[in-house]
Amino acid sequence: xxxxxxxxxxxxxxxxxxxxxxxxxxxxxxxxxxxxxxxxxxxxxxxxxxxxxxxxxxxxxxxxxxxxxxxxxxxxxxxxxxxxxxxxxxxxxxxxxxxxxxxxxxxxxxxxxxxxxxxxxxxxxxxxxxxxxxxxxxxxxxxxxxxxxxxxxxxxxxxxxxxxxxxxxxxxxxxxxxxxxxxxxxxxxxxxxxxxxxxxxxxxxxxxxxxxxxxxxxxxxxxxxxxxxxxxxxxxxxxxxxxxxxxxxxxxxxxxxxxxxxxxxxxxxxxxxxxxxxxxxxxxxxxxxxxxxxxxxxxxxxxxxxxxxxxxxxxxxxxxxxxxxxxxxxxxxxxxxxxxxxxxxxxxxxxxxxxxxxxxxxxxxxxxxxxxxxxxxxxxxxxxxxxxxxxxxxxxxxxxxxxxxxxxxxxxxxxxxxxxxxxxxxxxxxxxxxxxxxxxxxxxxxxxxxxxxxxxxxxxxxxxxxxxxxxxxxxxxxxxxxxxxxxxxxxxxxxx
Numbered sequence: 001x002x003x004x005x006x007x008x009x010x011x012x013x014x015x016x017x018x019x020x021x022x023x024x025x026x027x028x029x030x031x032x033x034x035x036x037x038x039x040x041x042x043x044x045x046x047x048x049x050x051x052x053x054x055x056x057x058x059x060x061x062x063x064x065x066x067x068x069x070x071x072x073x074x075x076x077x078x079x080x081x082x083x084x085x086x087x088x089x090x091x092x093x094x095x096x097x098x099x100x101x102x103x104x105x106x107x108x109x110x111x112x113x114x115x116x117x118x119x120x121x122x123x124x125x126x127x128x129x130x131x132x133x134x135x136x137x138x139x140x141x142x143x144x145x146x147x148x149x150x151x152x153x154x155x156x157x158x159x160x161x162x163x164x165x166x167x168x169x170x171x172x173x174x175x176x177x178x179x180x181x182x183x184x185x186x187x188x189x190x191x192x193x194x195x196x197x198x199x200x201x202x203x204x205x206x207x208x209x210x211x212x213x214x215x216x217x218x219x220x221x222x223x224x225x226x227x228x229x230x231x232x233x234x235x236x237x238x239x240x241x242x243x244x245x246x247x248x249x250x251x252x253x254x255x256x257x258x259x260x261x262x263x264x265x266x267x268x269x270x271x272x273x274x275x276x277x278x279x280x281x282x283x284x285x286x287x288x289x290x291x292x293x294x295x296x297x298x299x300x301x302x303x304x305x306x307x308x309x310x311x312x313x314x315x316x317x318x319x320x321x322x323x324x325x326x327x328x329x330x331x332x333x334x335x336x337x338x339x340x341x342x343x344x345x346x347x348x349x350x351x352x353x354x355x356x357x358x359x360x361x362x363x364x365x366x367x368x369x370x371x372x373x374x375x376x377x378x379x380x381x382x383x384x385x386x387x388x389x390x391x392x393x394x395x396x397x398x399x400x401x402x403x404x405x406x407x408x409x410x411x412x413x414x415x416x417x418x419x420x421x422x423x424x425x426x427x428x429x430x431x432x433x434x435x436x437x438x439x440x441x442x443x444x445x446x447x448x449x450x451x452x453x454x455x456x457x458x459x460x461x462x463x464x465x466x467x468x469x470x471x472x473x474x475x476x477x478x479x480x481x482x483x484x485x486x487x488x489x490x491x492x493x494x495x496x
Contacts, residue, residue: 021084028329029082032089035336037080039125040093041073043118043201045491046221048109050214052496057108063496065109068101070492090115112211113204116235116323120200123332125222127244130339131193132481137346138186138251139474142179144353146470149175150463153456156364156441157272158372165370168441171358173454176462178258183466185251186473192247195240199224203234206323223487238316238327241335248309248338255345256302259295262352266292272363276355279348298348301341308338367441371400371410376438376447385428395425411439 001009011017016025032040045066052062072093086092098106152171159169199222202208202215208231219227228234265272279294312334319326374396381392399421403410419429430438437443449455452462 016084021082025084025088026082029089031329031333033077033080035126035332036089036122037077038073039122040090040118041069042125042222042488042491043121043218044069044073044097044109045494046218047113047201049221049491049494049496050217051111053217054212054214056111056211056213059496061105061108064101064105065097066494066496068097068106069109071100072096090118112209112213113201114206116205117200117203117231119328120203120234121222123328124196124198124200124224124240126332127196127240127335128193130336131189131196131244132477132484134248134339134343134346135186135189135193135477136481137343137350138182138189139470139477141346141350141353142182142186142470144350145175145179145182146463146467148353148356149173149179149459150467152358152360153459153463154442155358155360156367156445158363158367158370165372167372167375168367168444169454170445170456170459171360171363172456172459172463173445176459176466179466181254181258182251185247185254188247188250192240192244194225195243197223197225198240199227200234202227203231206235207231221487221491223484232322236322238319241327241331242313242316244335245309245313245338248335248342249306249313252302252306252309252342252345255349256299256306259299259302259345259349262295263292263299266295271359272366274357274359275352276357279352279355294348294352298345298352301348302345305338305341305345308334308341312338364441368411368439369409371403373410373439373441373444374400376444380430380434380438381422381426381428384434385426387426387428391425395422398425 011019048057048062048065048069051057052059057065075096080089080092083092086095094106094109095103097109100106149172152175153173155171156168157171157174158165159167159174199215199219201218201222202213215227228237262273264270266275275290275292275294279292280290281293283289283291312331315326315331315334377399378389378392378396381387381395382389387395399410399413399418402421403413415430415432415435418435422428422430445454446456449458451458
């Protein structure tokens with residue numbers, strides 16, 4: 001027997017061939033089972049209720065359909081396995097419902113719809129759930145960031161630009177910046193939610209149906225905010241996937257950046273942060289080490305979430321505008337995994353930040369080094385002595401270079417030595433008190449009380465406003481989740 005004959009014998013001569021089954025139908029079936037099962041049955045329920053209300057099926061038929069749907073929906077999902085006589089999970093479940101109520105009646109459930117509009121609706125329901133779960137985790141992390149910011153409005157740290165020591169600030173000010181970026185990520189996730197939470201049901205294959213269905217009713221029953229009006233758009237549009245991917249990717253890139261900072265701060269060389277024992281791992285051979293694996297994994301998993309979302313976006317690129325498998329079962333699991341990983345990052349960093357200890361004395365000591373208060377010398381000369389800022393900057397630059405060249409810190413100069421250097425440029429003599437302020441990170445931070453600045457008073461104002469706003473947002477979020485849960489419970493328990 002030739003290699004070709006042996007292959008054909010093993011594969012079969014009719015659709016589906018063994019390779020197609022093993023490499024496509026089975027994996028797709030398993031994904032549908034694991035991710036879409038409950039959404040599918042919610043759509044079945046909503047569609048039957050609508051058909052009965054529109055007098056497309058009679059009440060007794062609808063009642064029996066719901067009975068069959070609800071019974072099959074209680075199946076142990078983990079025990080459902082691919083069977084070659086069914087193309088996918090949808091057809092298998094239709095057959096299972098038919099075993100309960102008869103195939104003729106089960107077949108009527110599909111009046112006025114297609115797997116196209118049903119599939120898109122399933123994807124949207126599942127993505128809605130993932131978005132809401134991630135938003136909940138993001139709000140929780142937001143609370144942790146604000147709580148730590150509140151505790152550290154007077155914890156002085158070194159602020160960096162171009163990875164070099166730049167100016168003193170506070171940990172509270174830094175964490176507020178991280179918080180504000182996260183709030184914009186949350187805003188982008190809500191925008192994706194708004195796009196996702198729209199109903200495609202009633203579009204059928206592409207052009208709606210000749211049956212007098214009510215699209216608004218299925219939309220309402222399933223908790224969608226509104227319908228996608230144009231039926232072609234329902235099936236052809238994939239921007240809900242692109243917007244979701246984009247929001248996820250942006251969130252994970254933003255999160256990964258400050259996680260990278262945390263990994264620096266926990267090093268022995270930096271010594272700023274102390275991660276609690278439950279979130280570090282001791283080396284198997286070097287017992288002195290406290291490996292910050294929780295933060296390391298968070299950075300890695302954030303990259304994985306980004307990659308999965310990017311894969312979904314890439315799969316849509318250059319595809320036709322219409323029903324196409326590229327936007328369907330092969331793509332969706334990438335987004336589900338992206339959400340799962342993004343949630344893991346949020347939970348891990350919540351645990352780390354909530355229990356984080358900060359070596360404030362050490363960070364304050366470091367904030368006095370590397371000439372990082374020298375900007376205040378230029379400001380003082382310009383503000384209090386009328387020196388042009390450019391000349392004042394030149395003086396500050398000269399003293400900074402002298403300090404670095406001498407291997408000294410600013411606070412190691414005597415006031416007479418400073419005034420001697422200044423006198424080479426202008427006829428100004430600083431007082432001892434003025435110099436103490438210039439070299440003080442506390443004064444540097446305190447005087448920067450402009451809106452959004454690091455002064456403890458301004459930071460406290462920002463924290464107070466954000467806490468109040470976050471409380472309102474969390475309340476709205478909880479109400480929405482409760483409303484959707486109530487609506488689903490009502491749908492599952494609906495009686496005719």
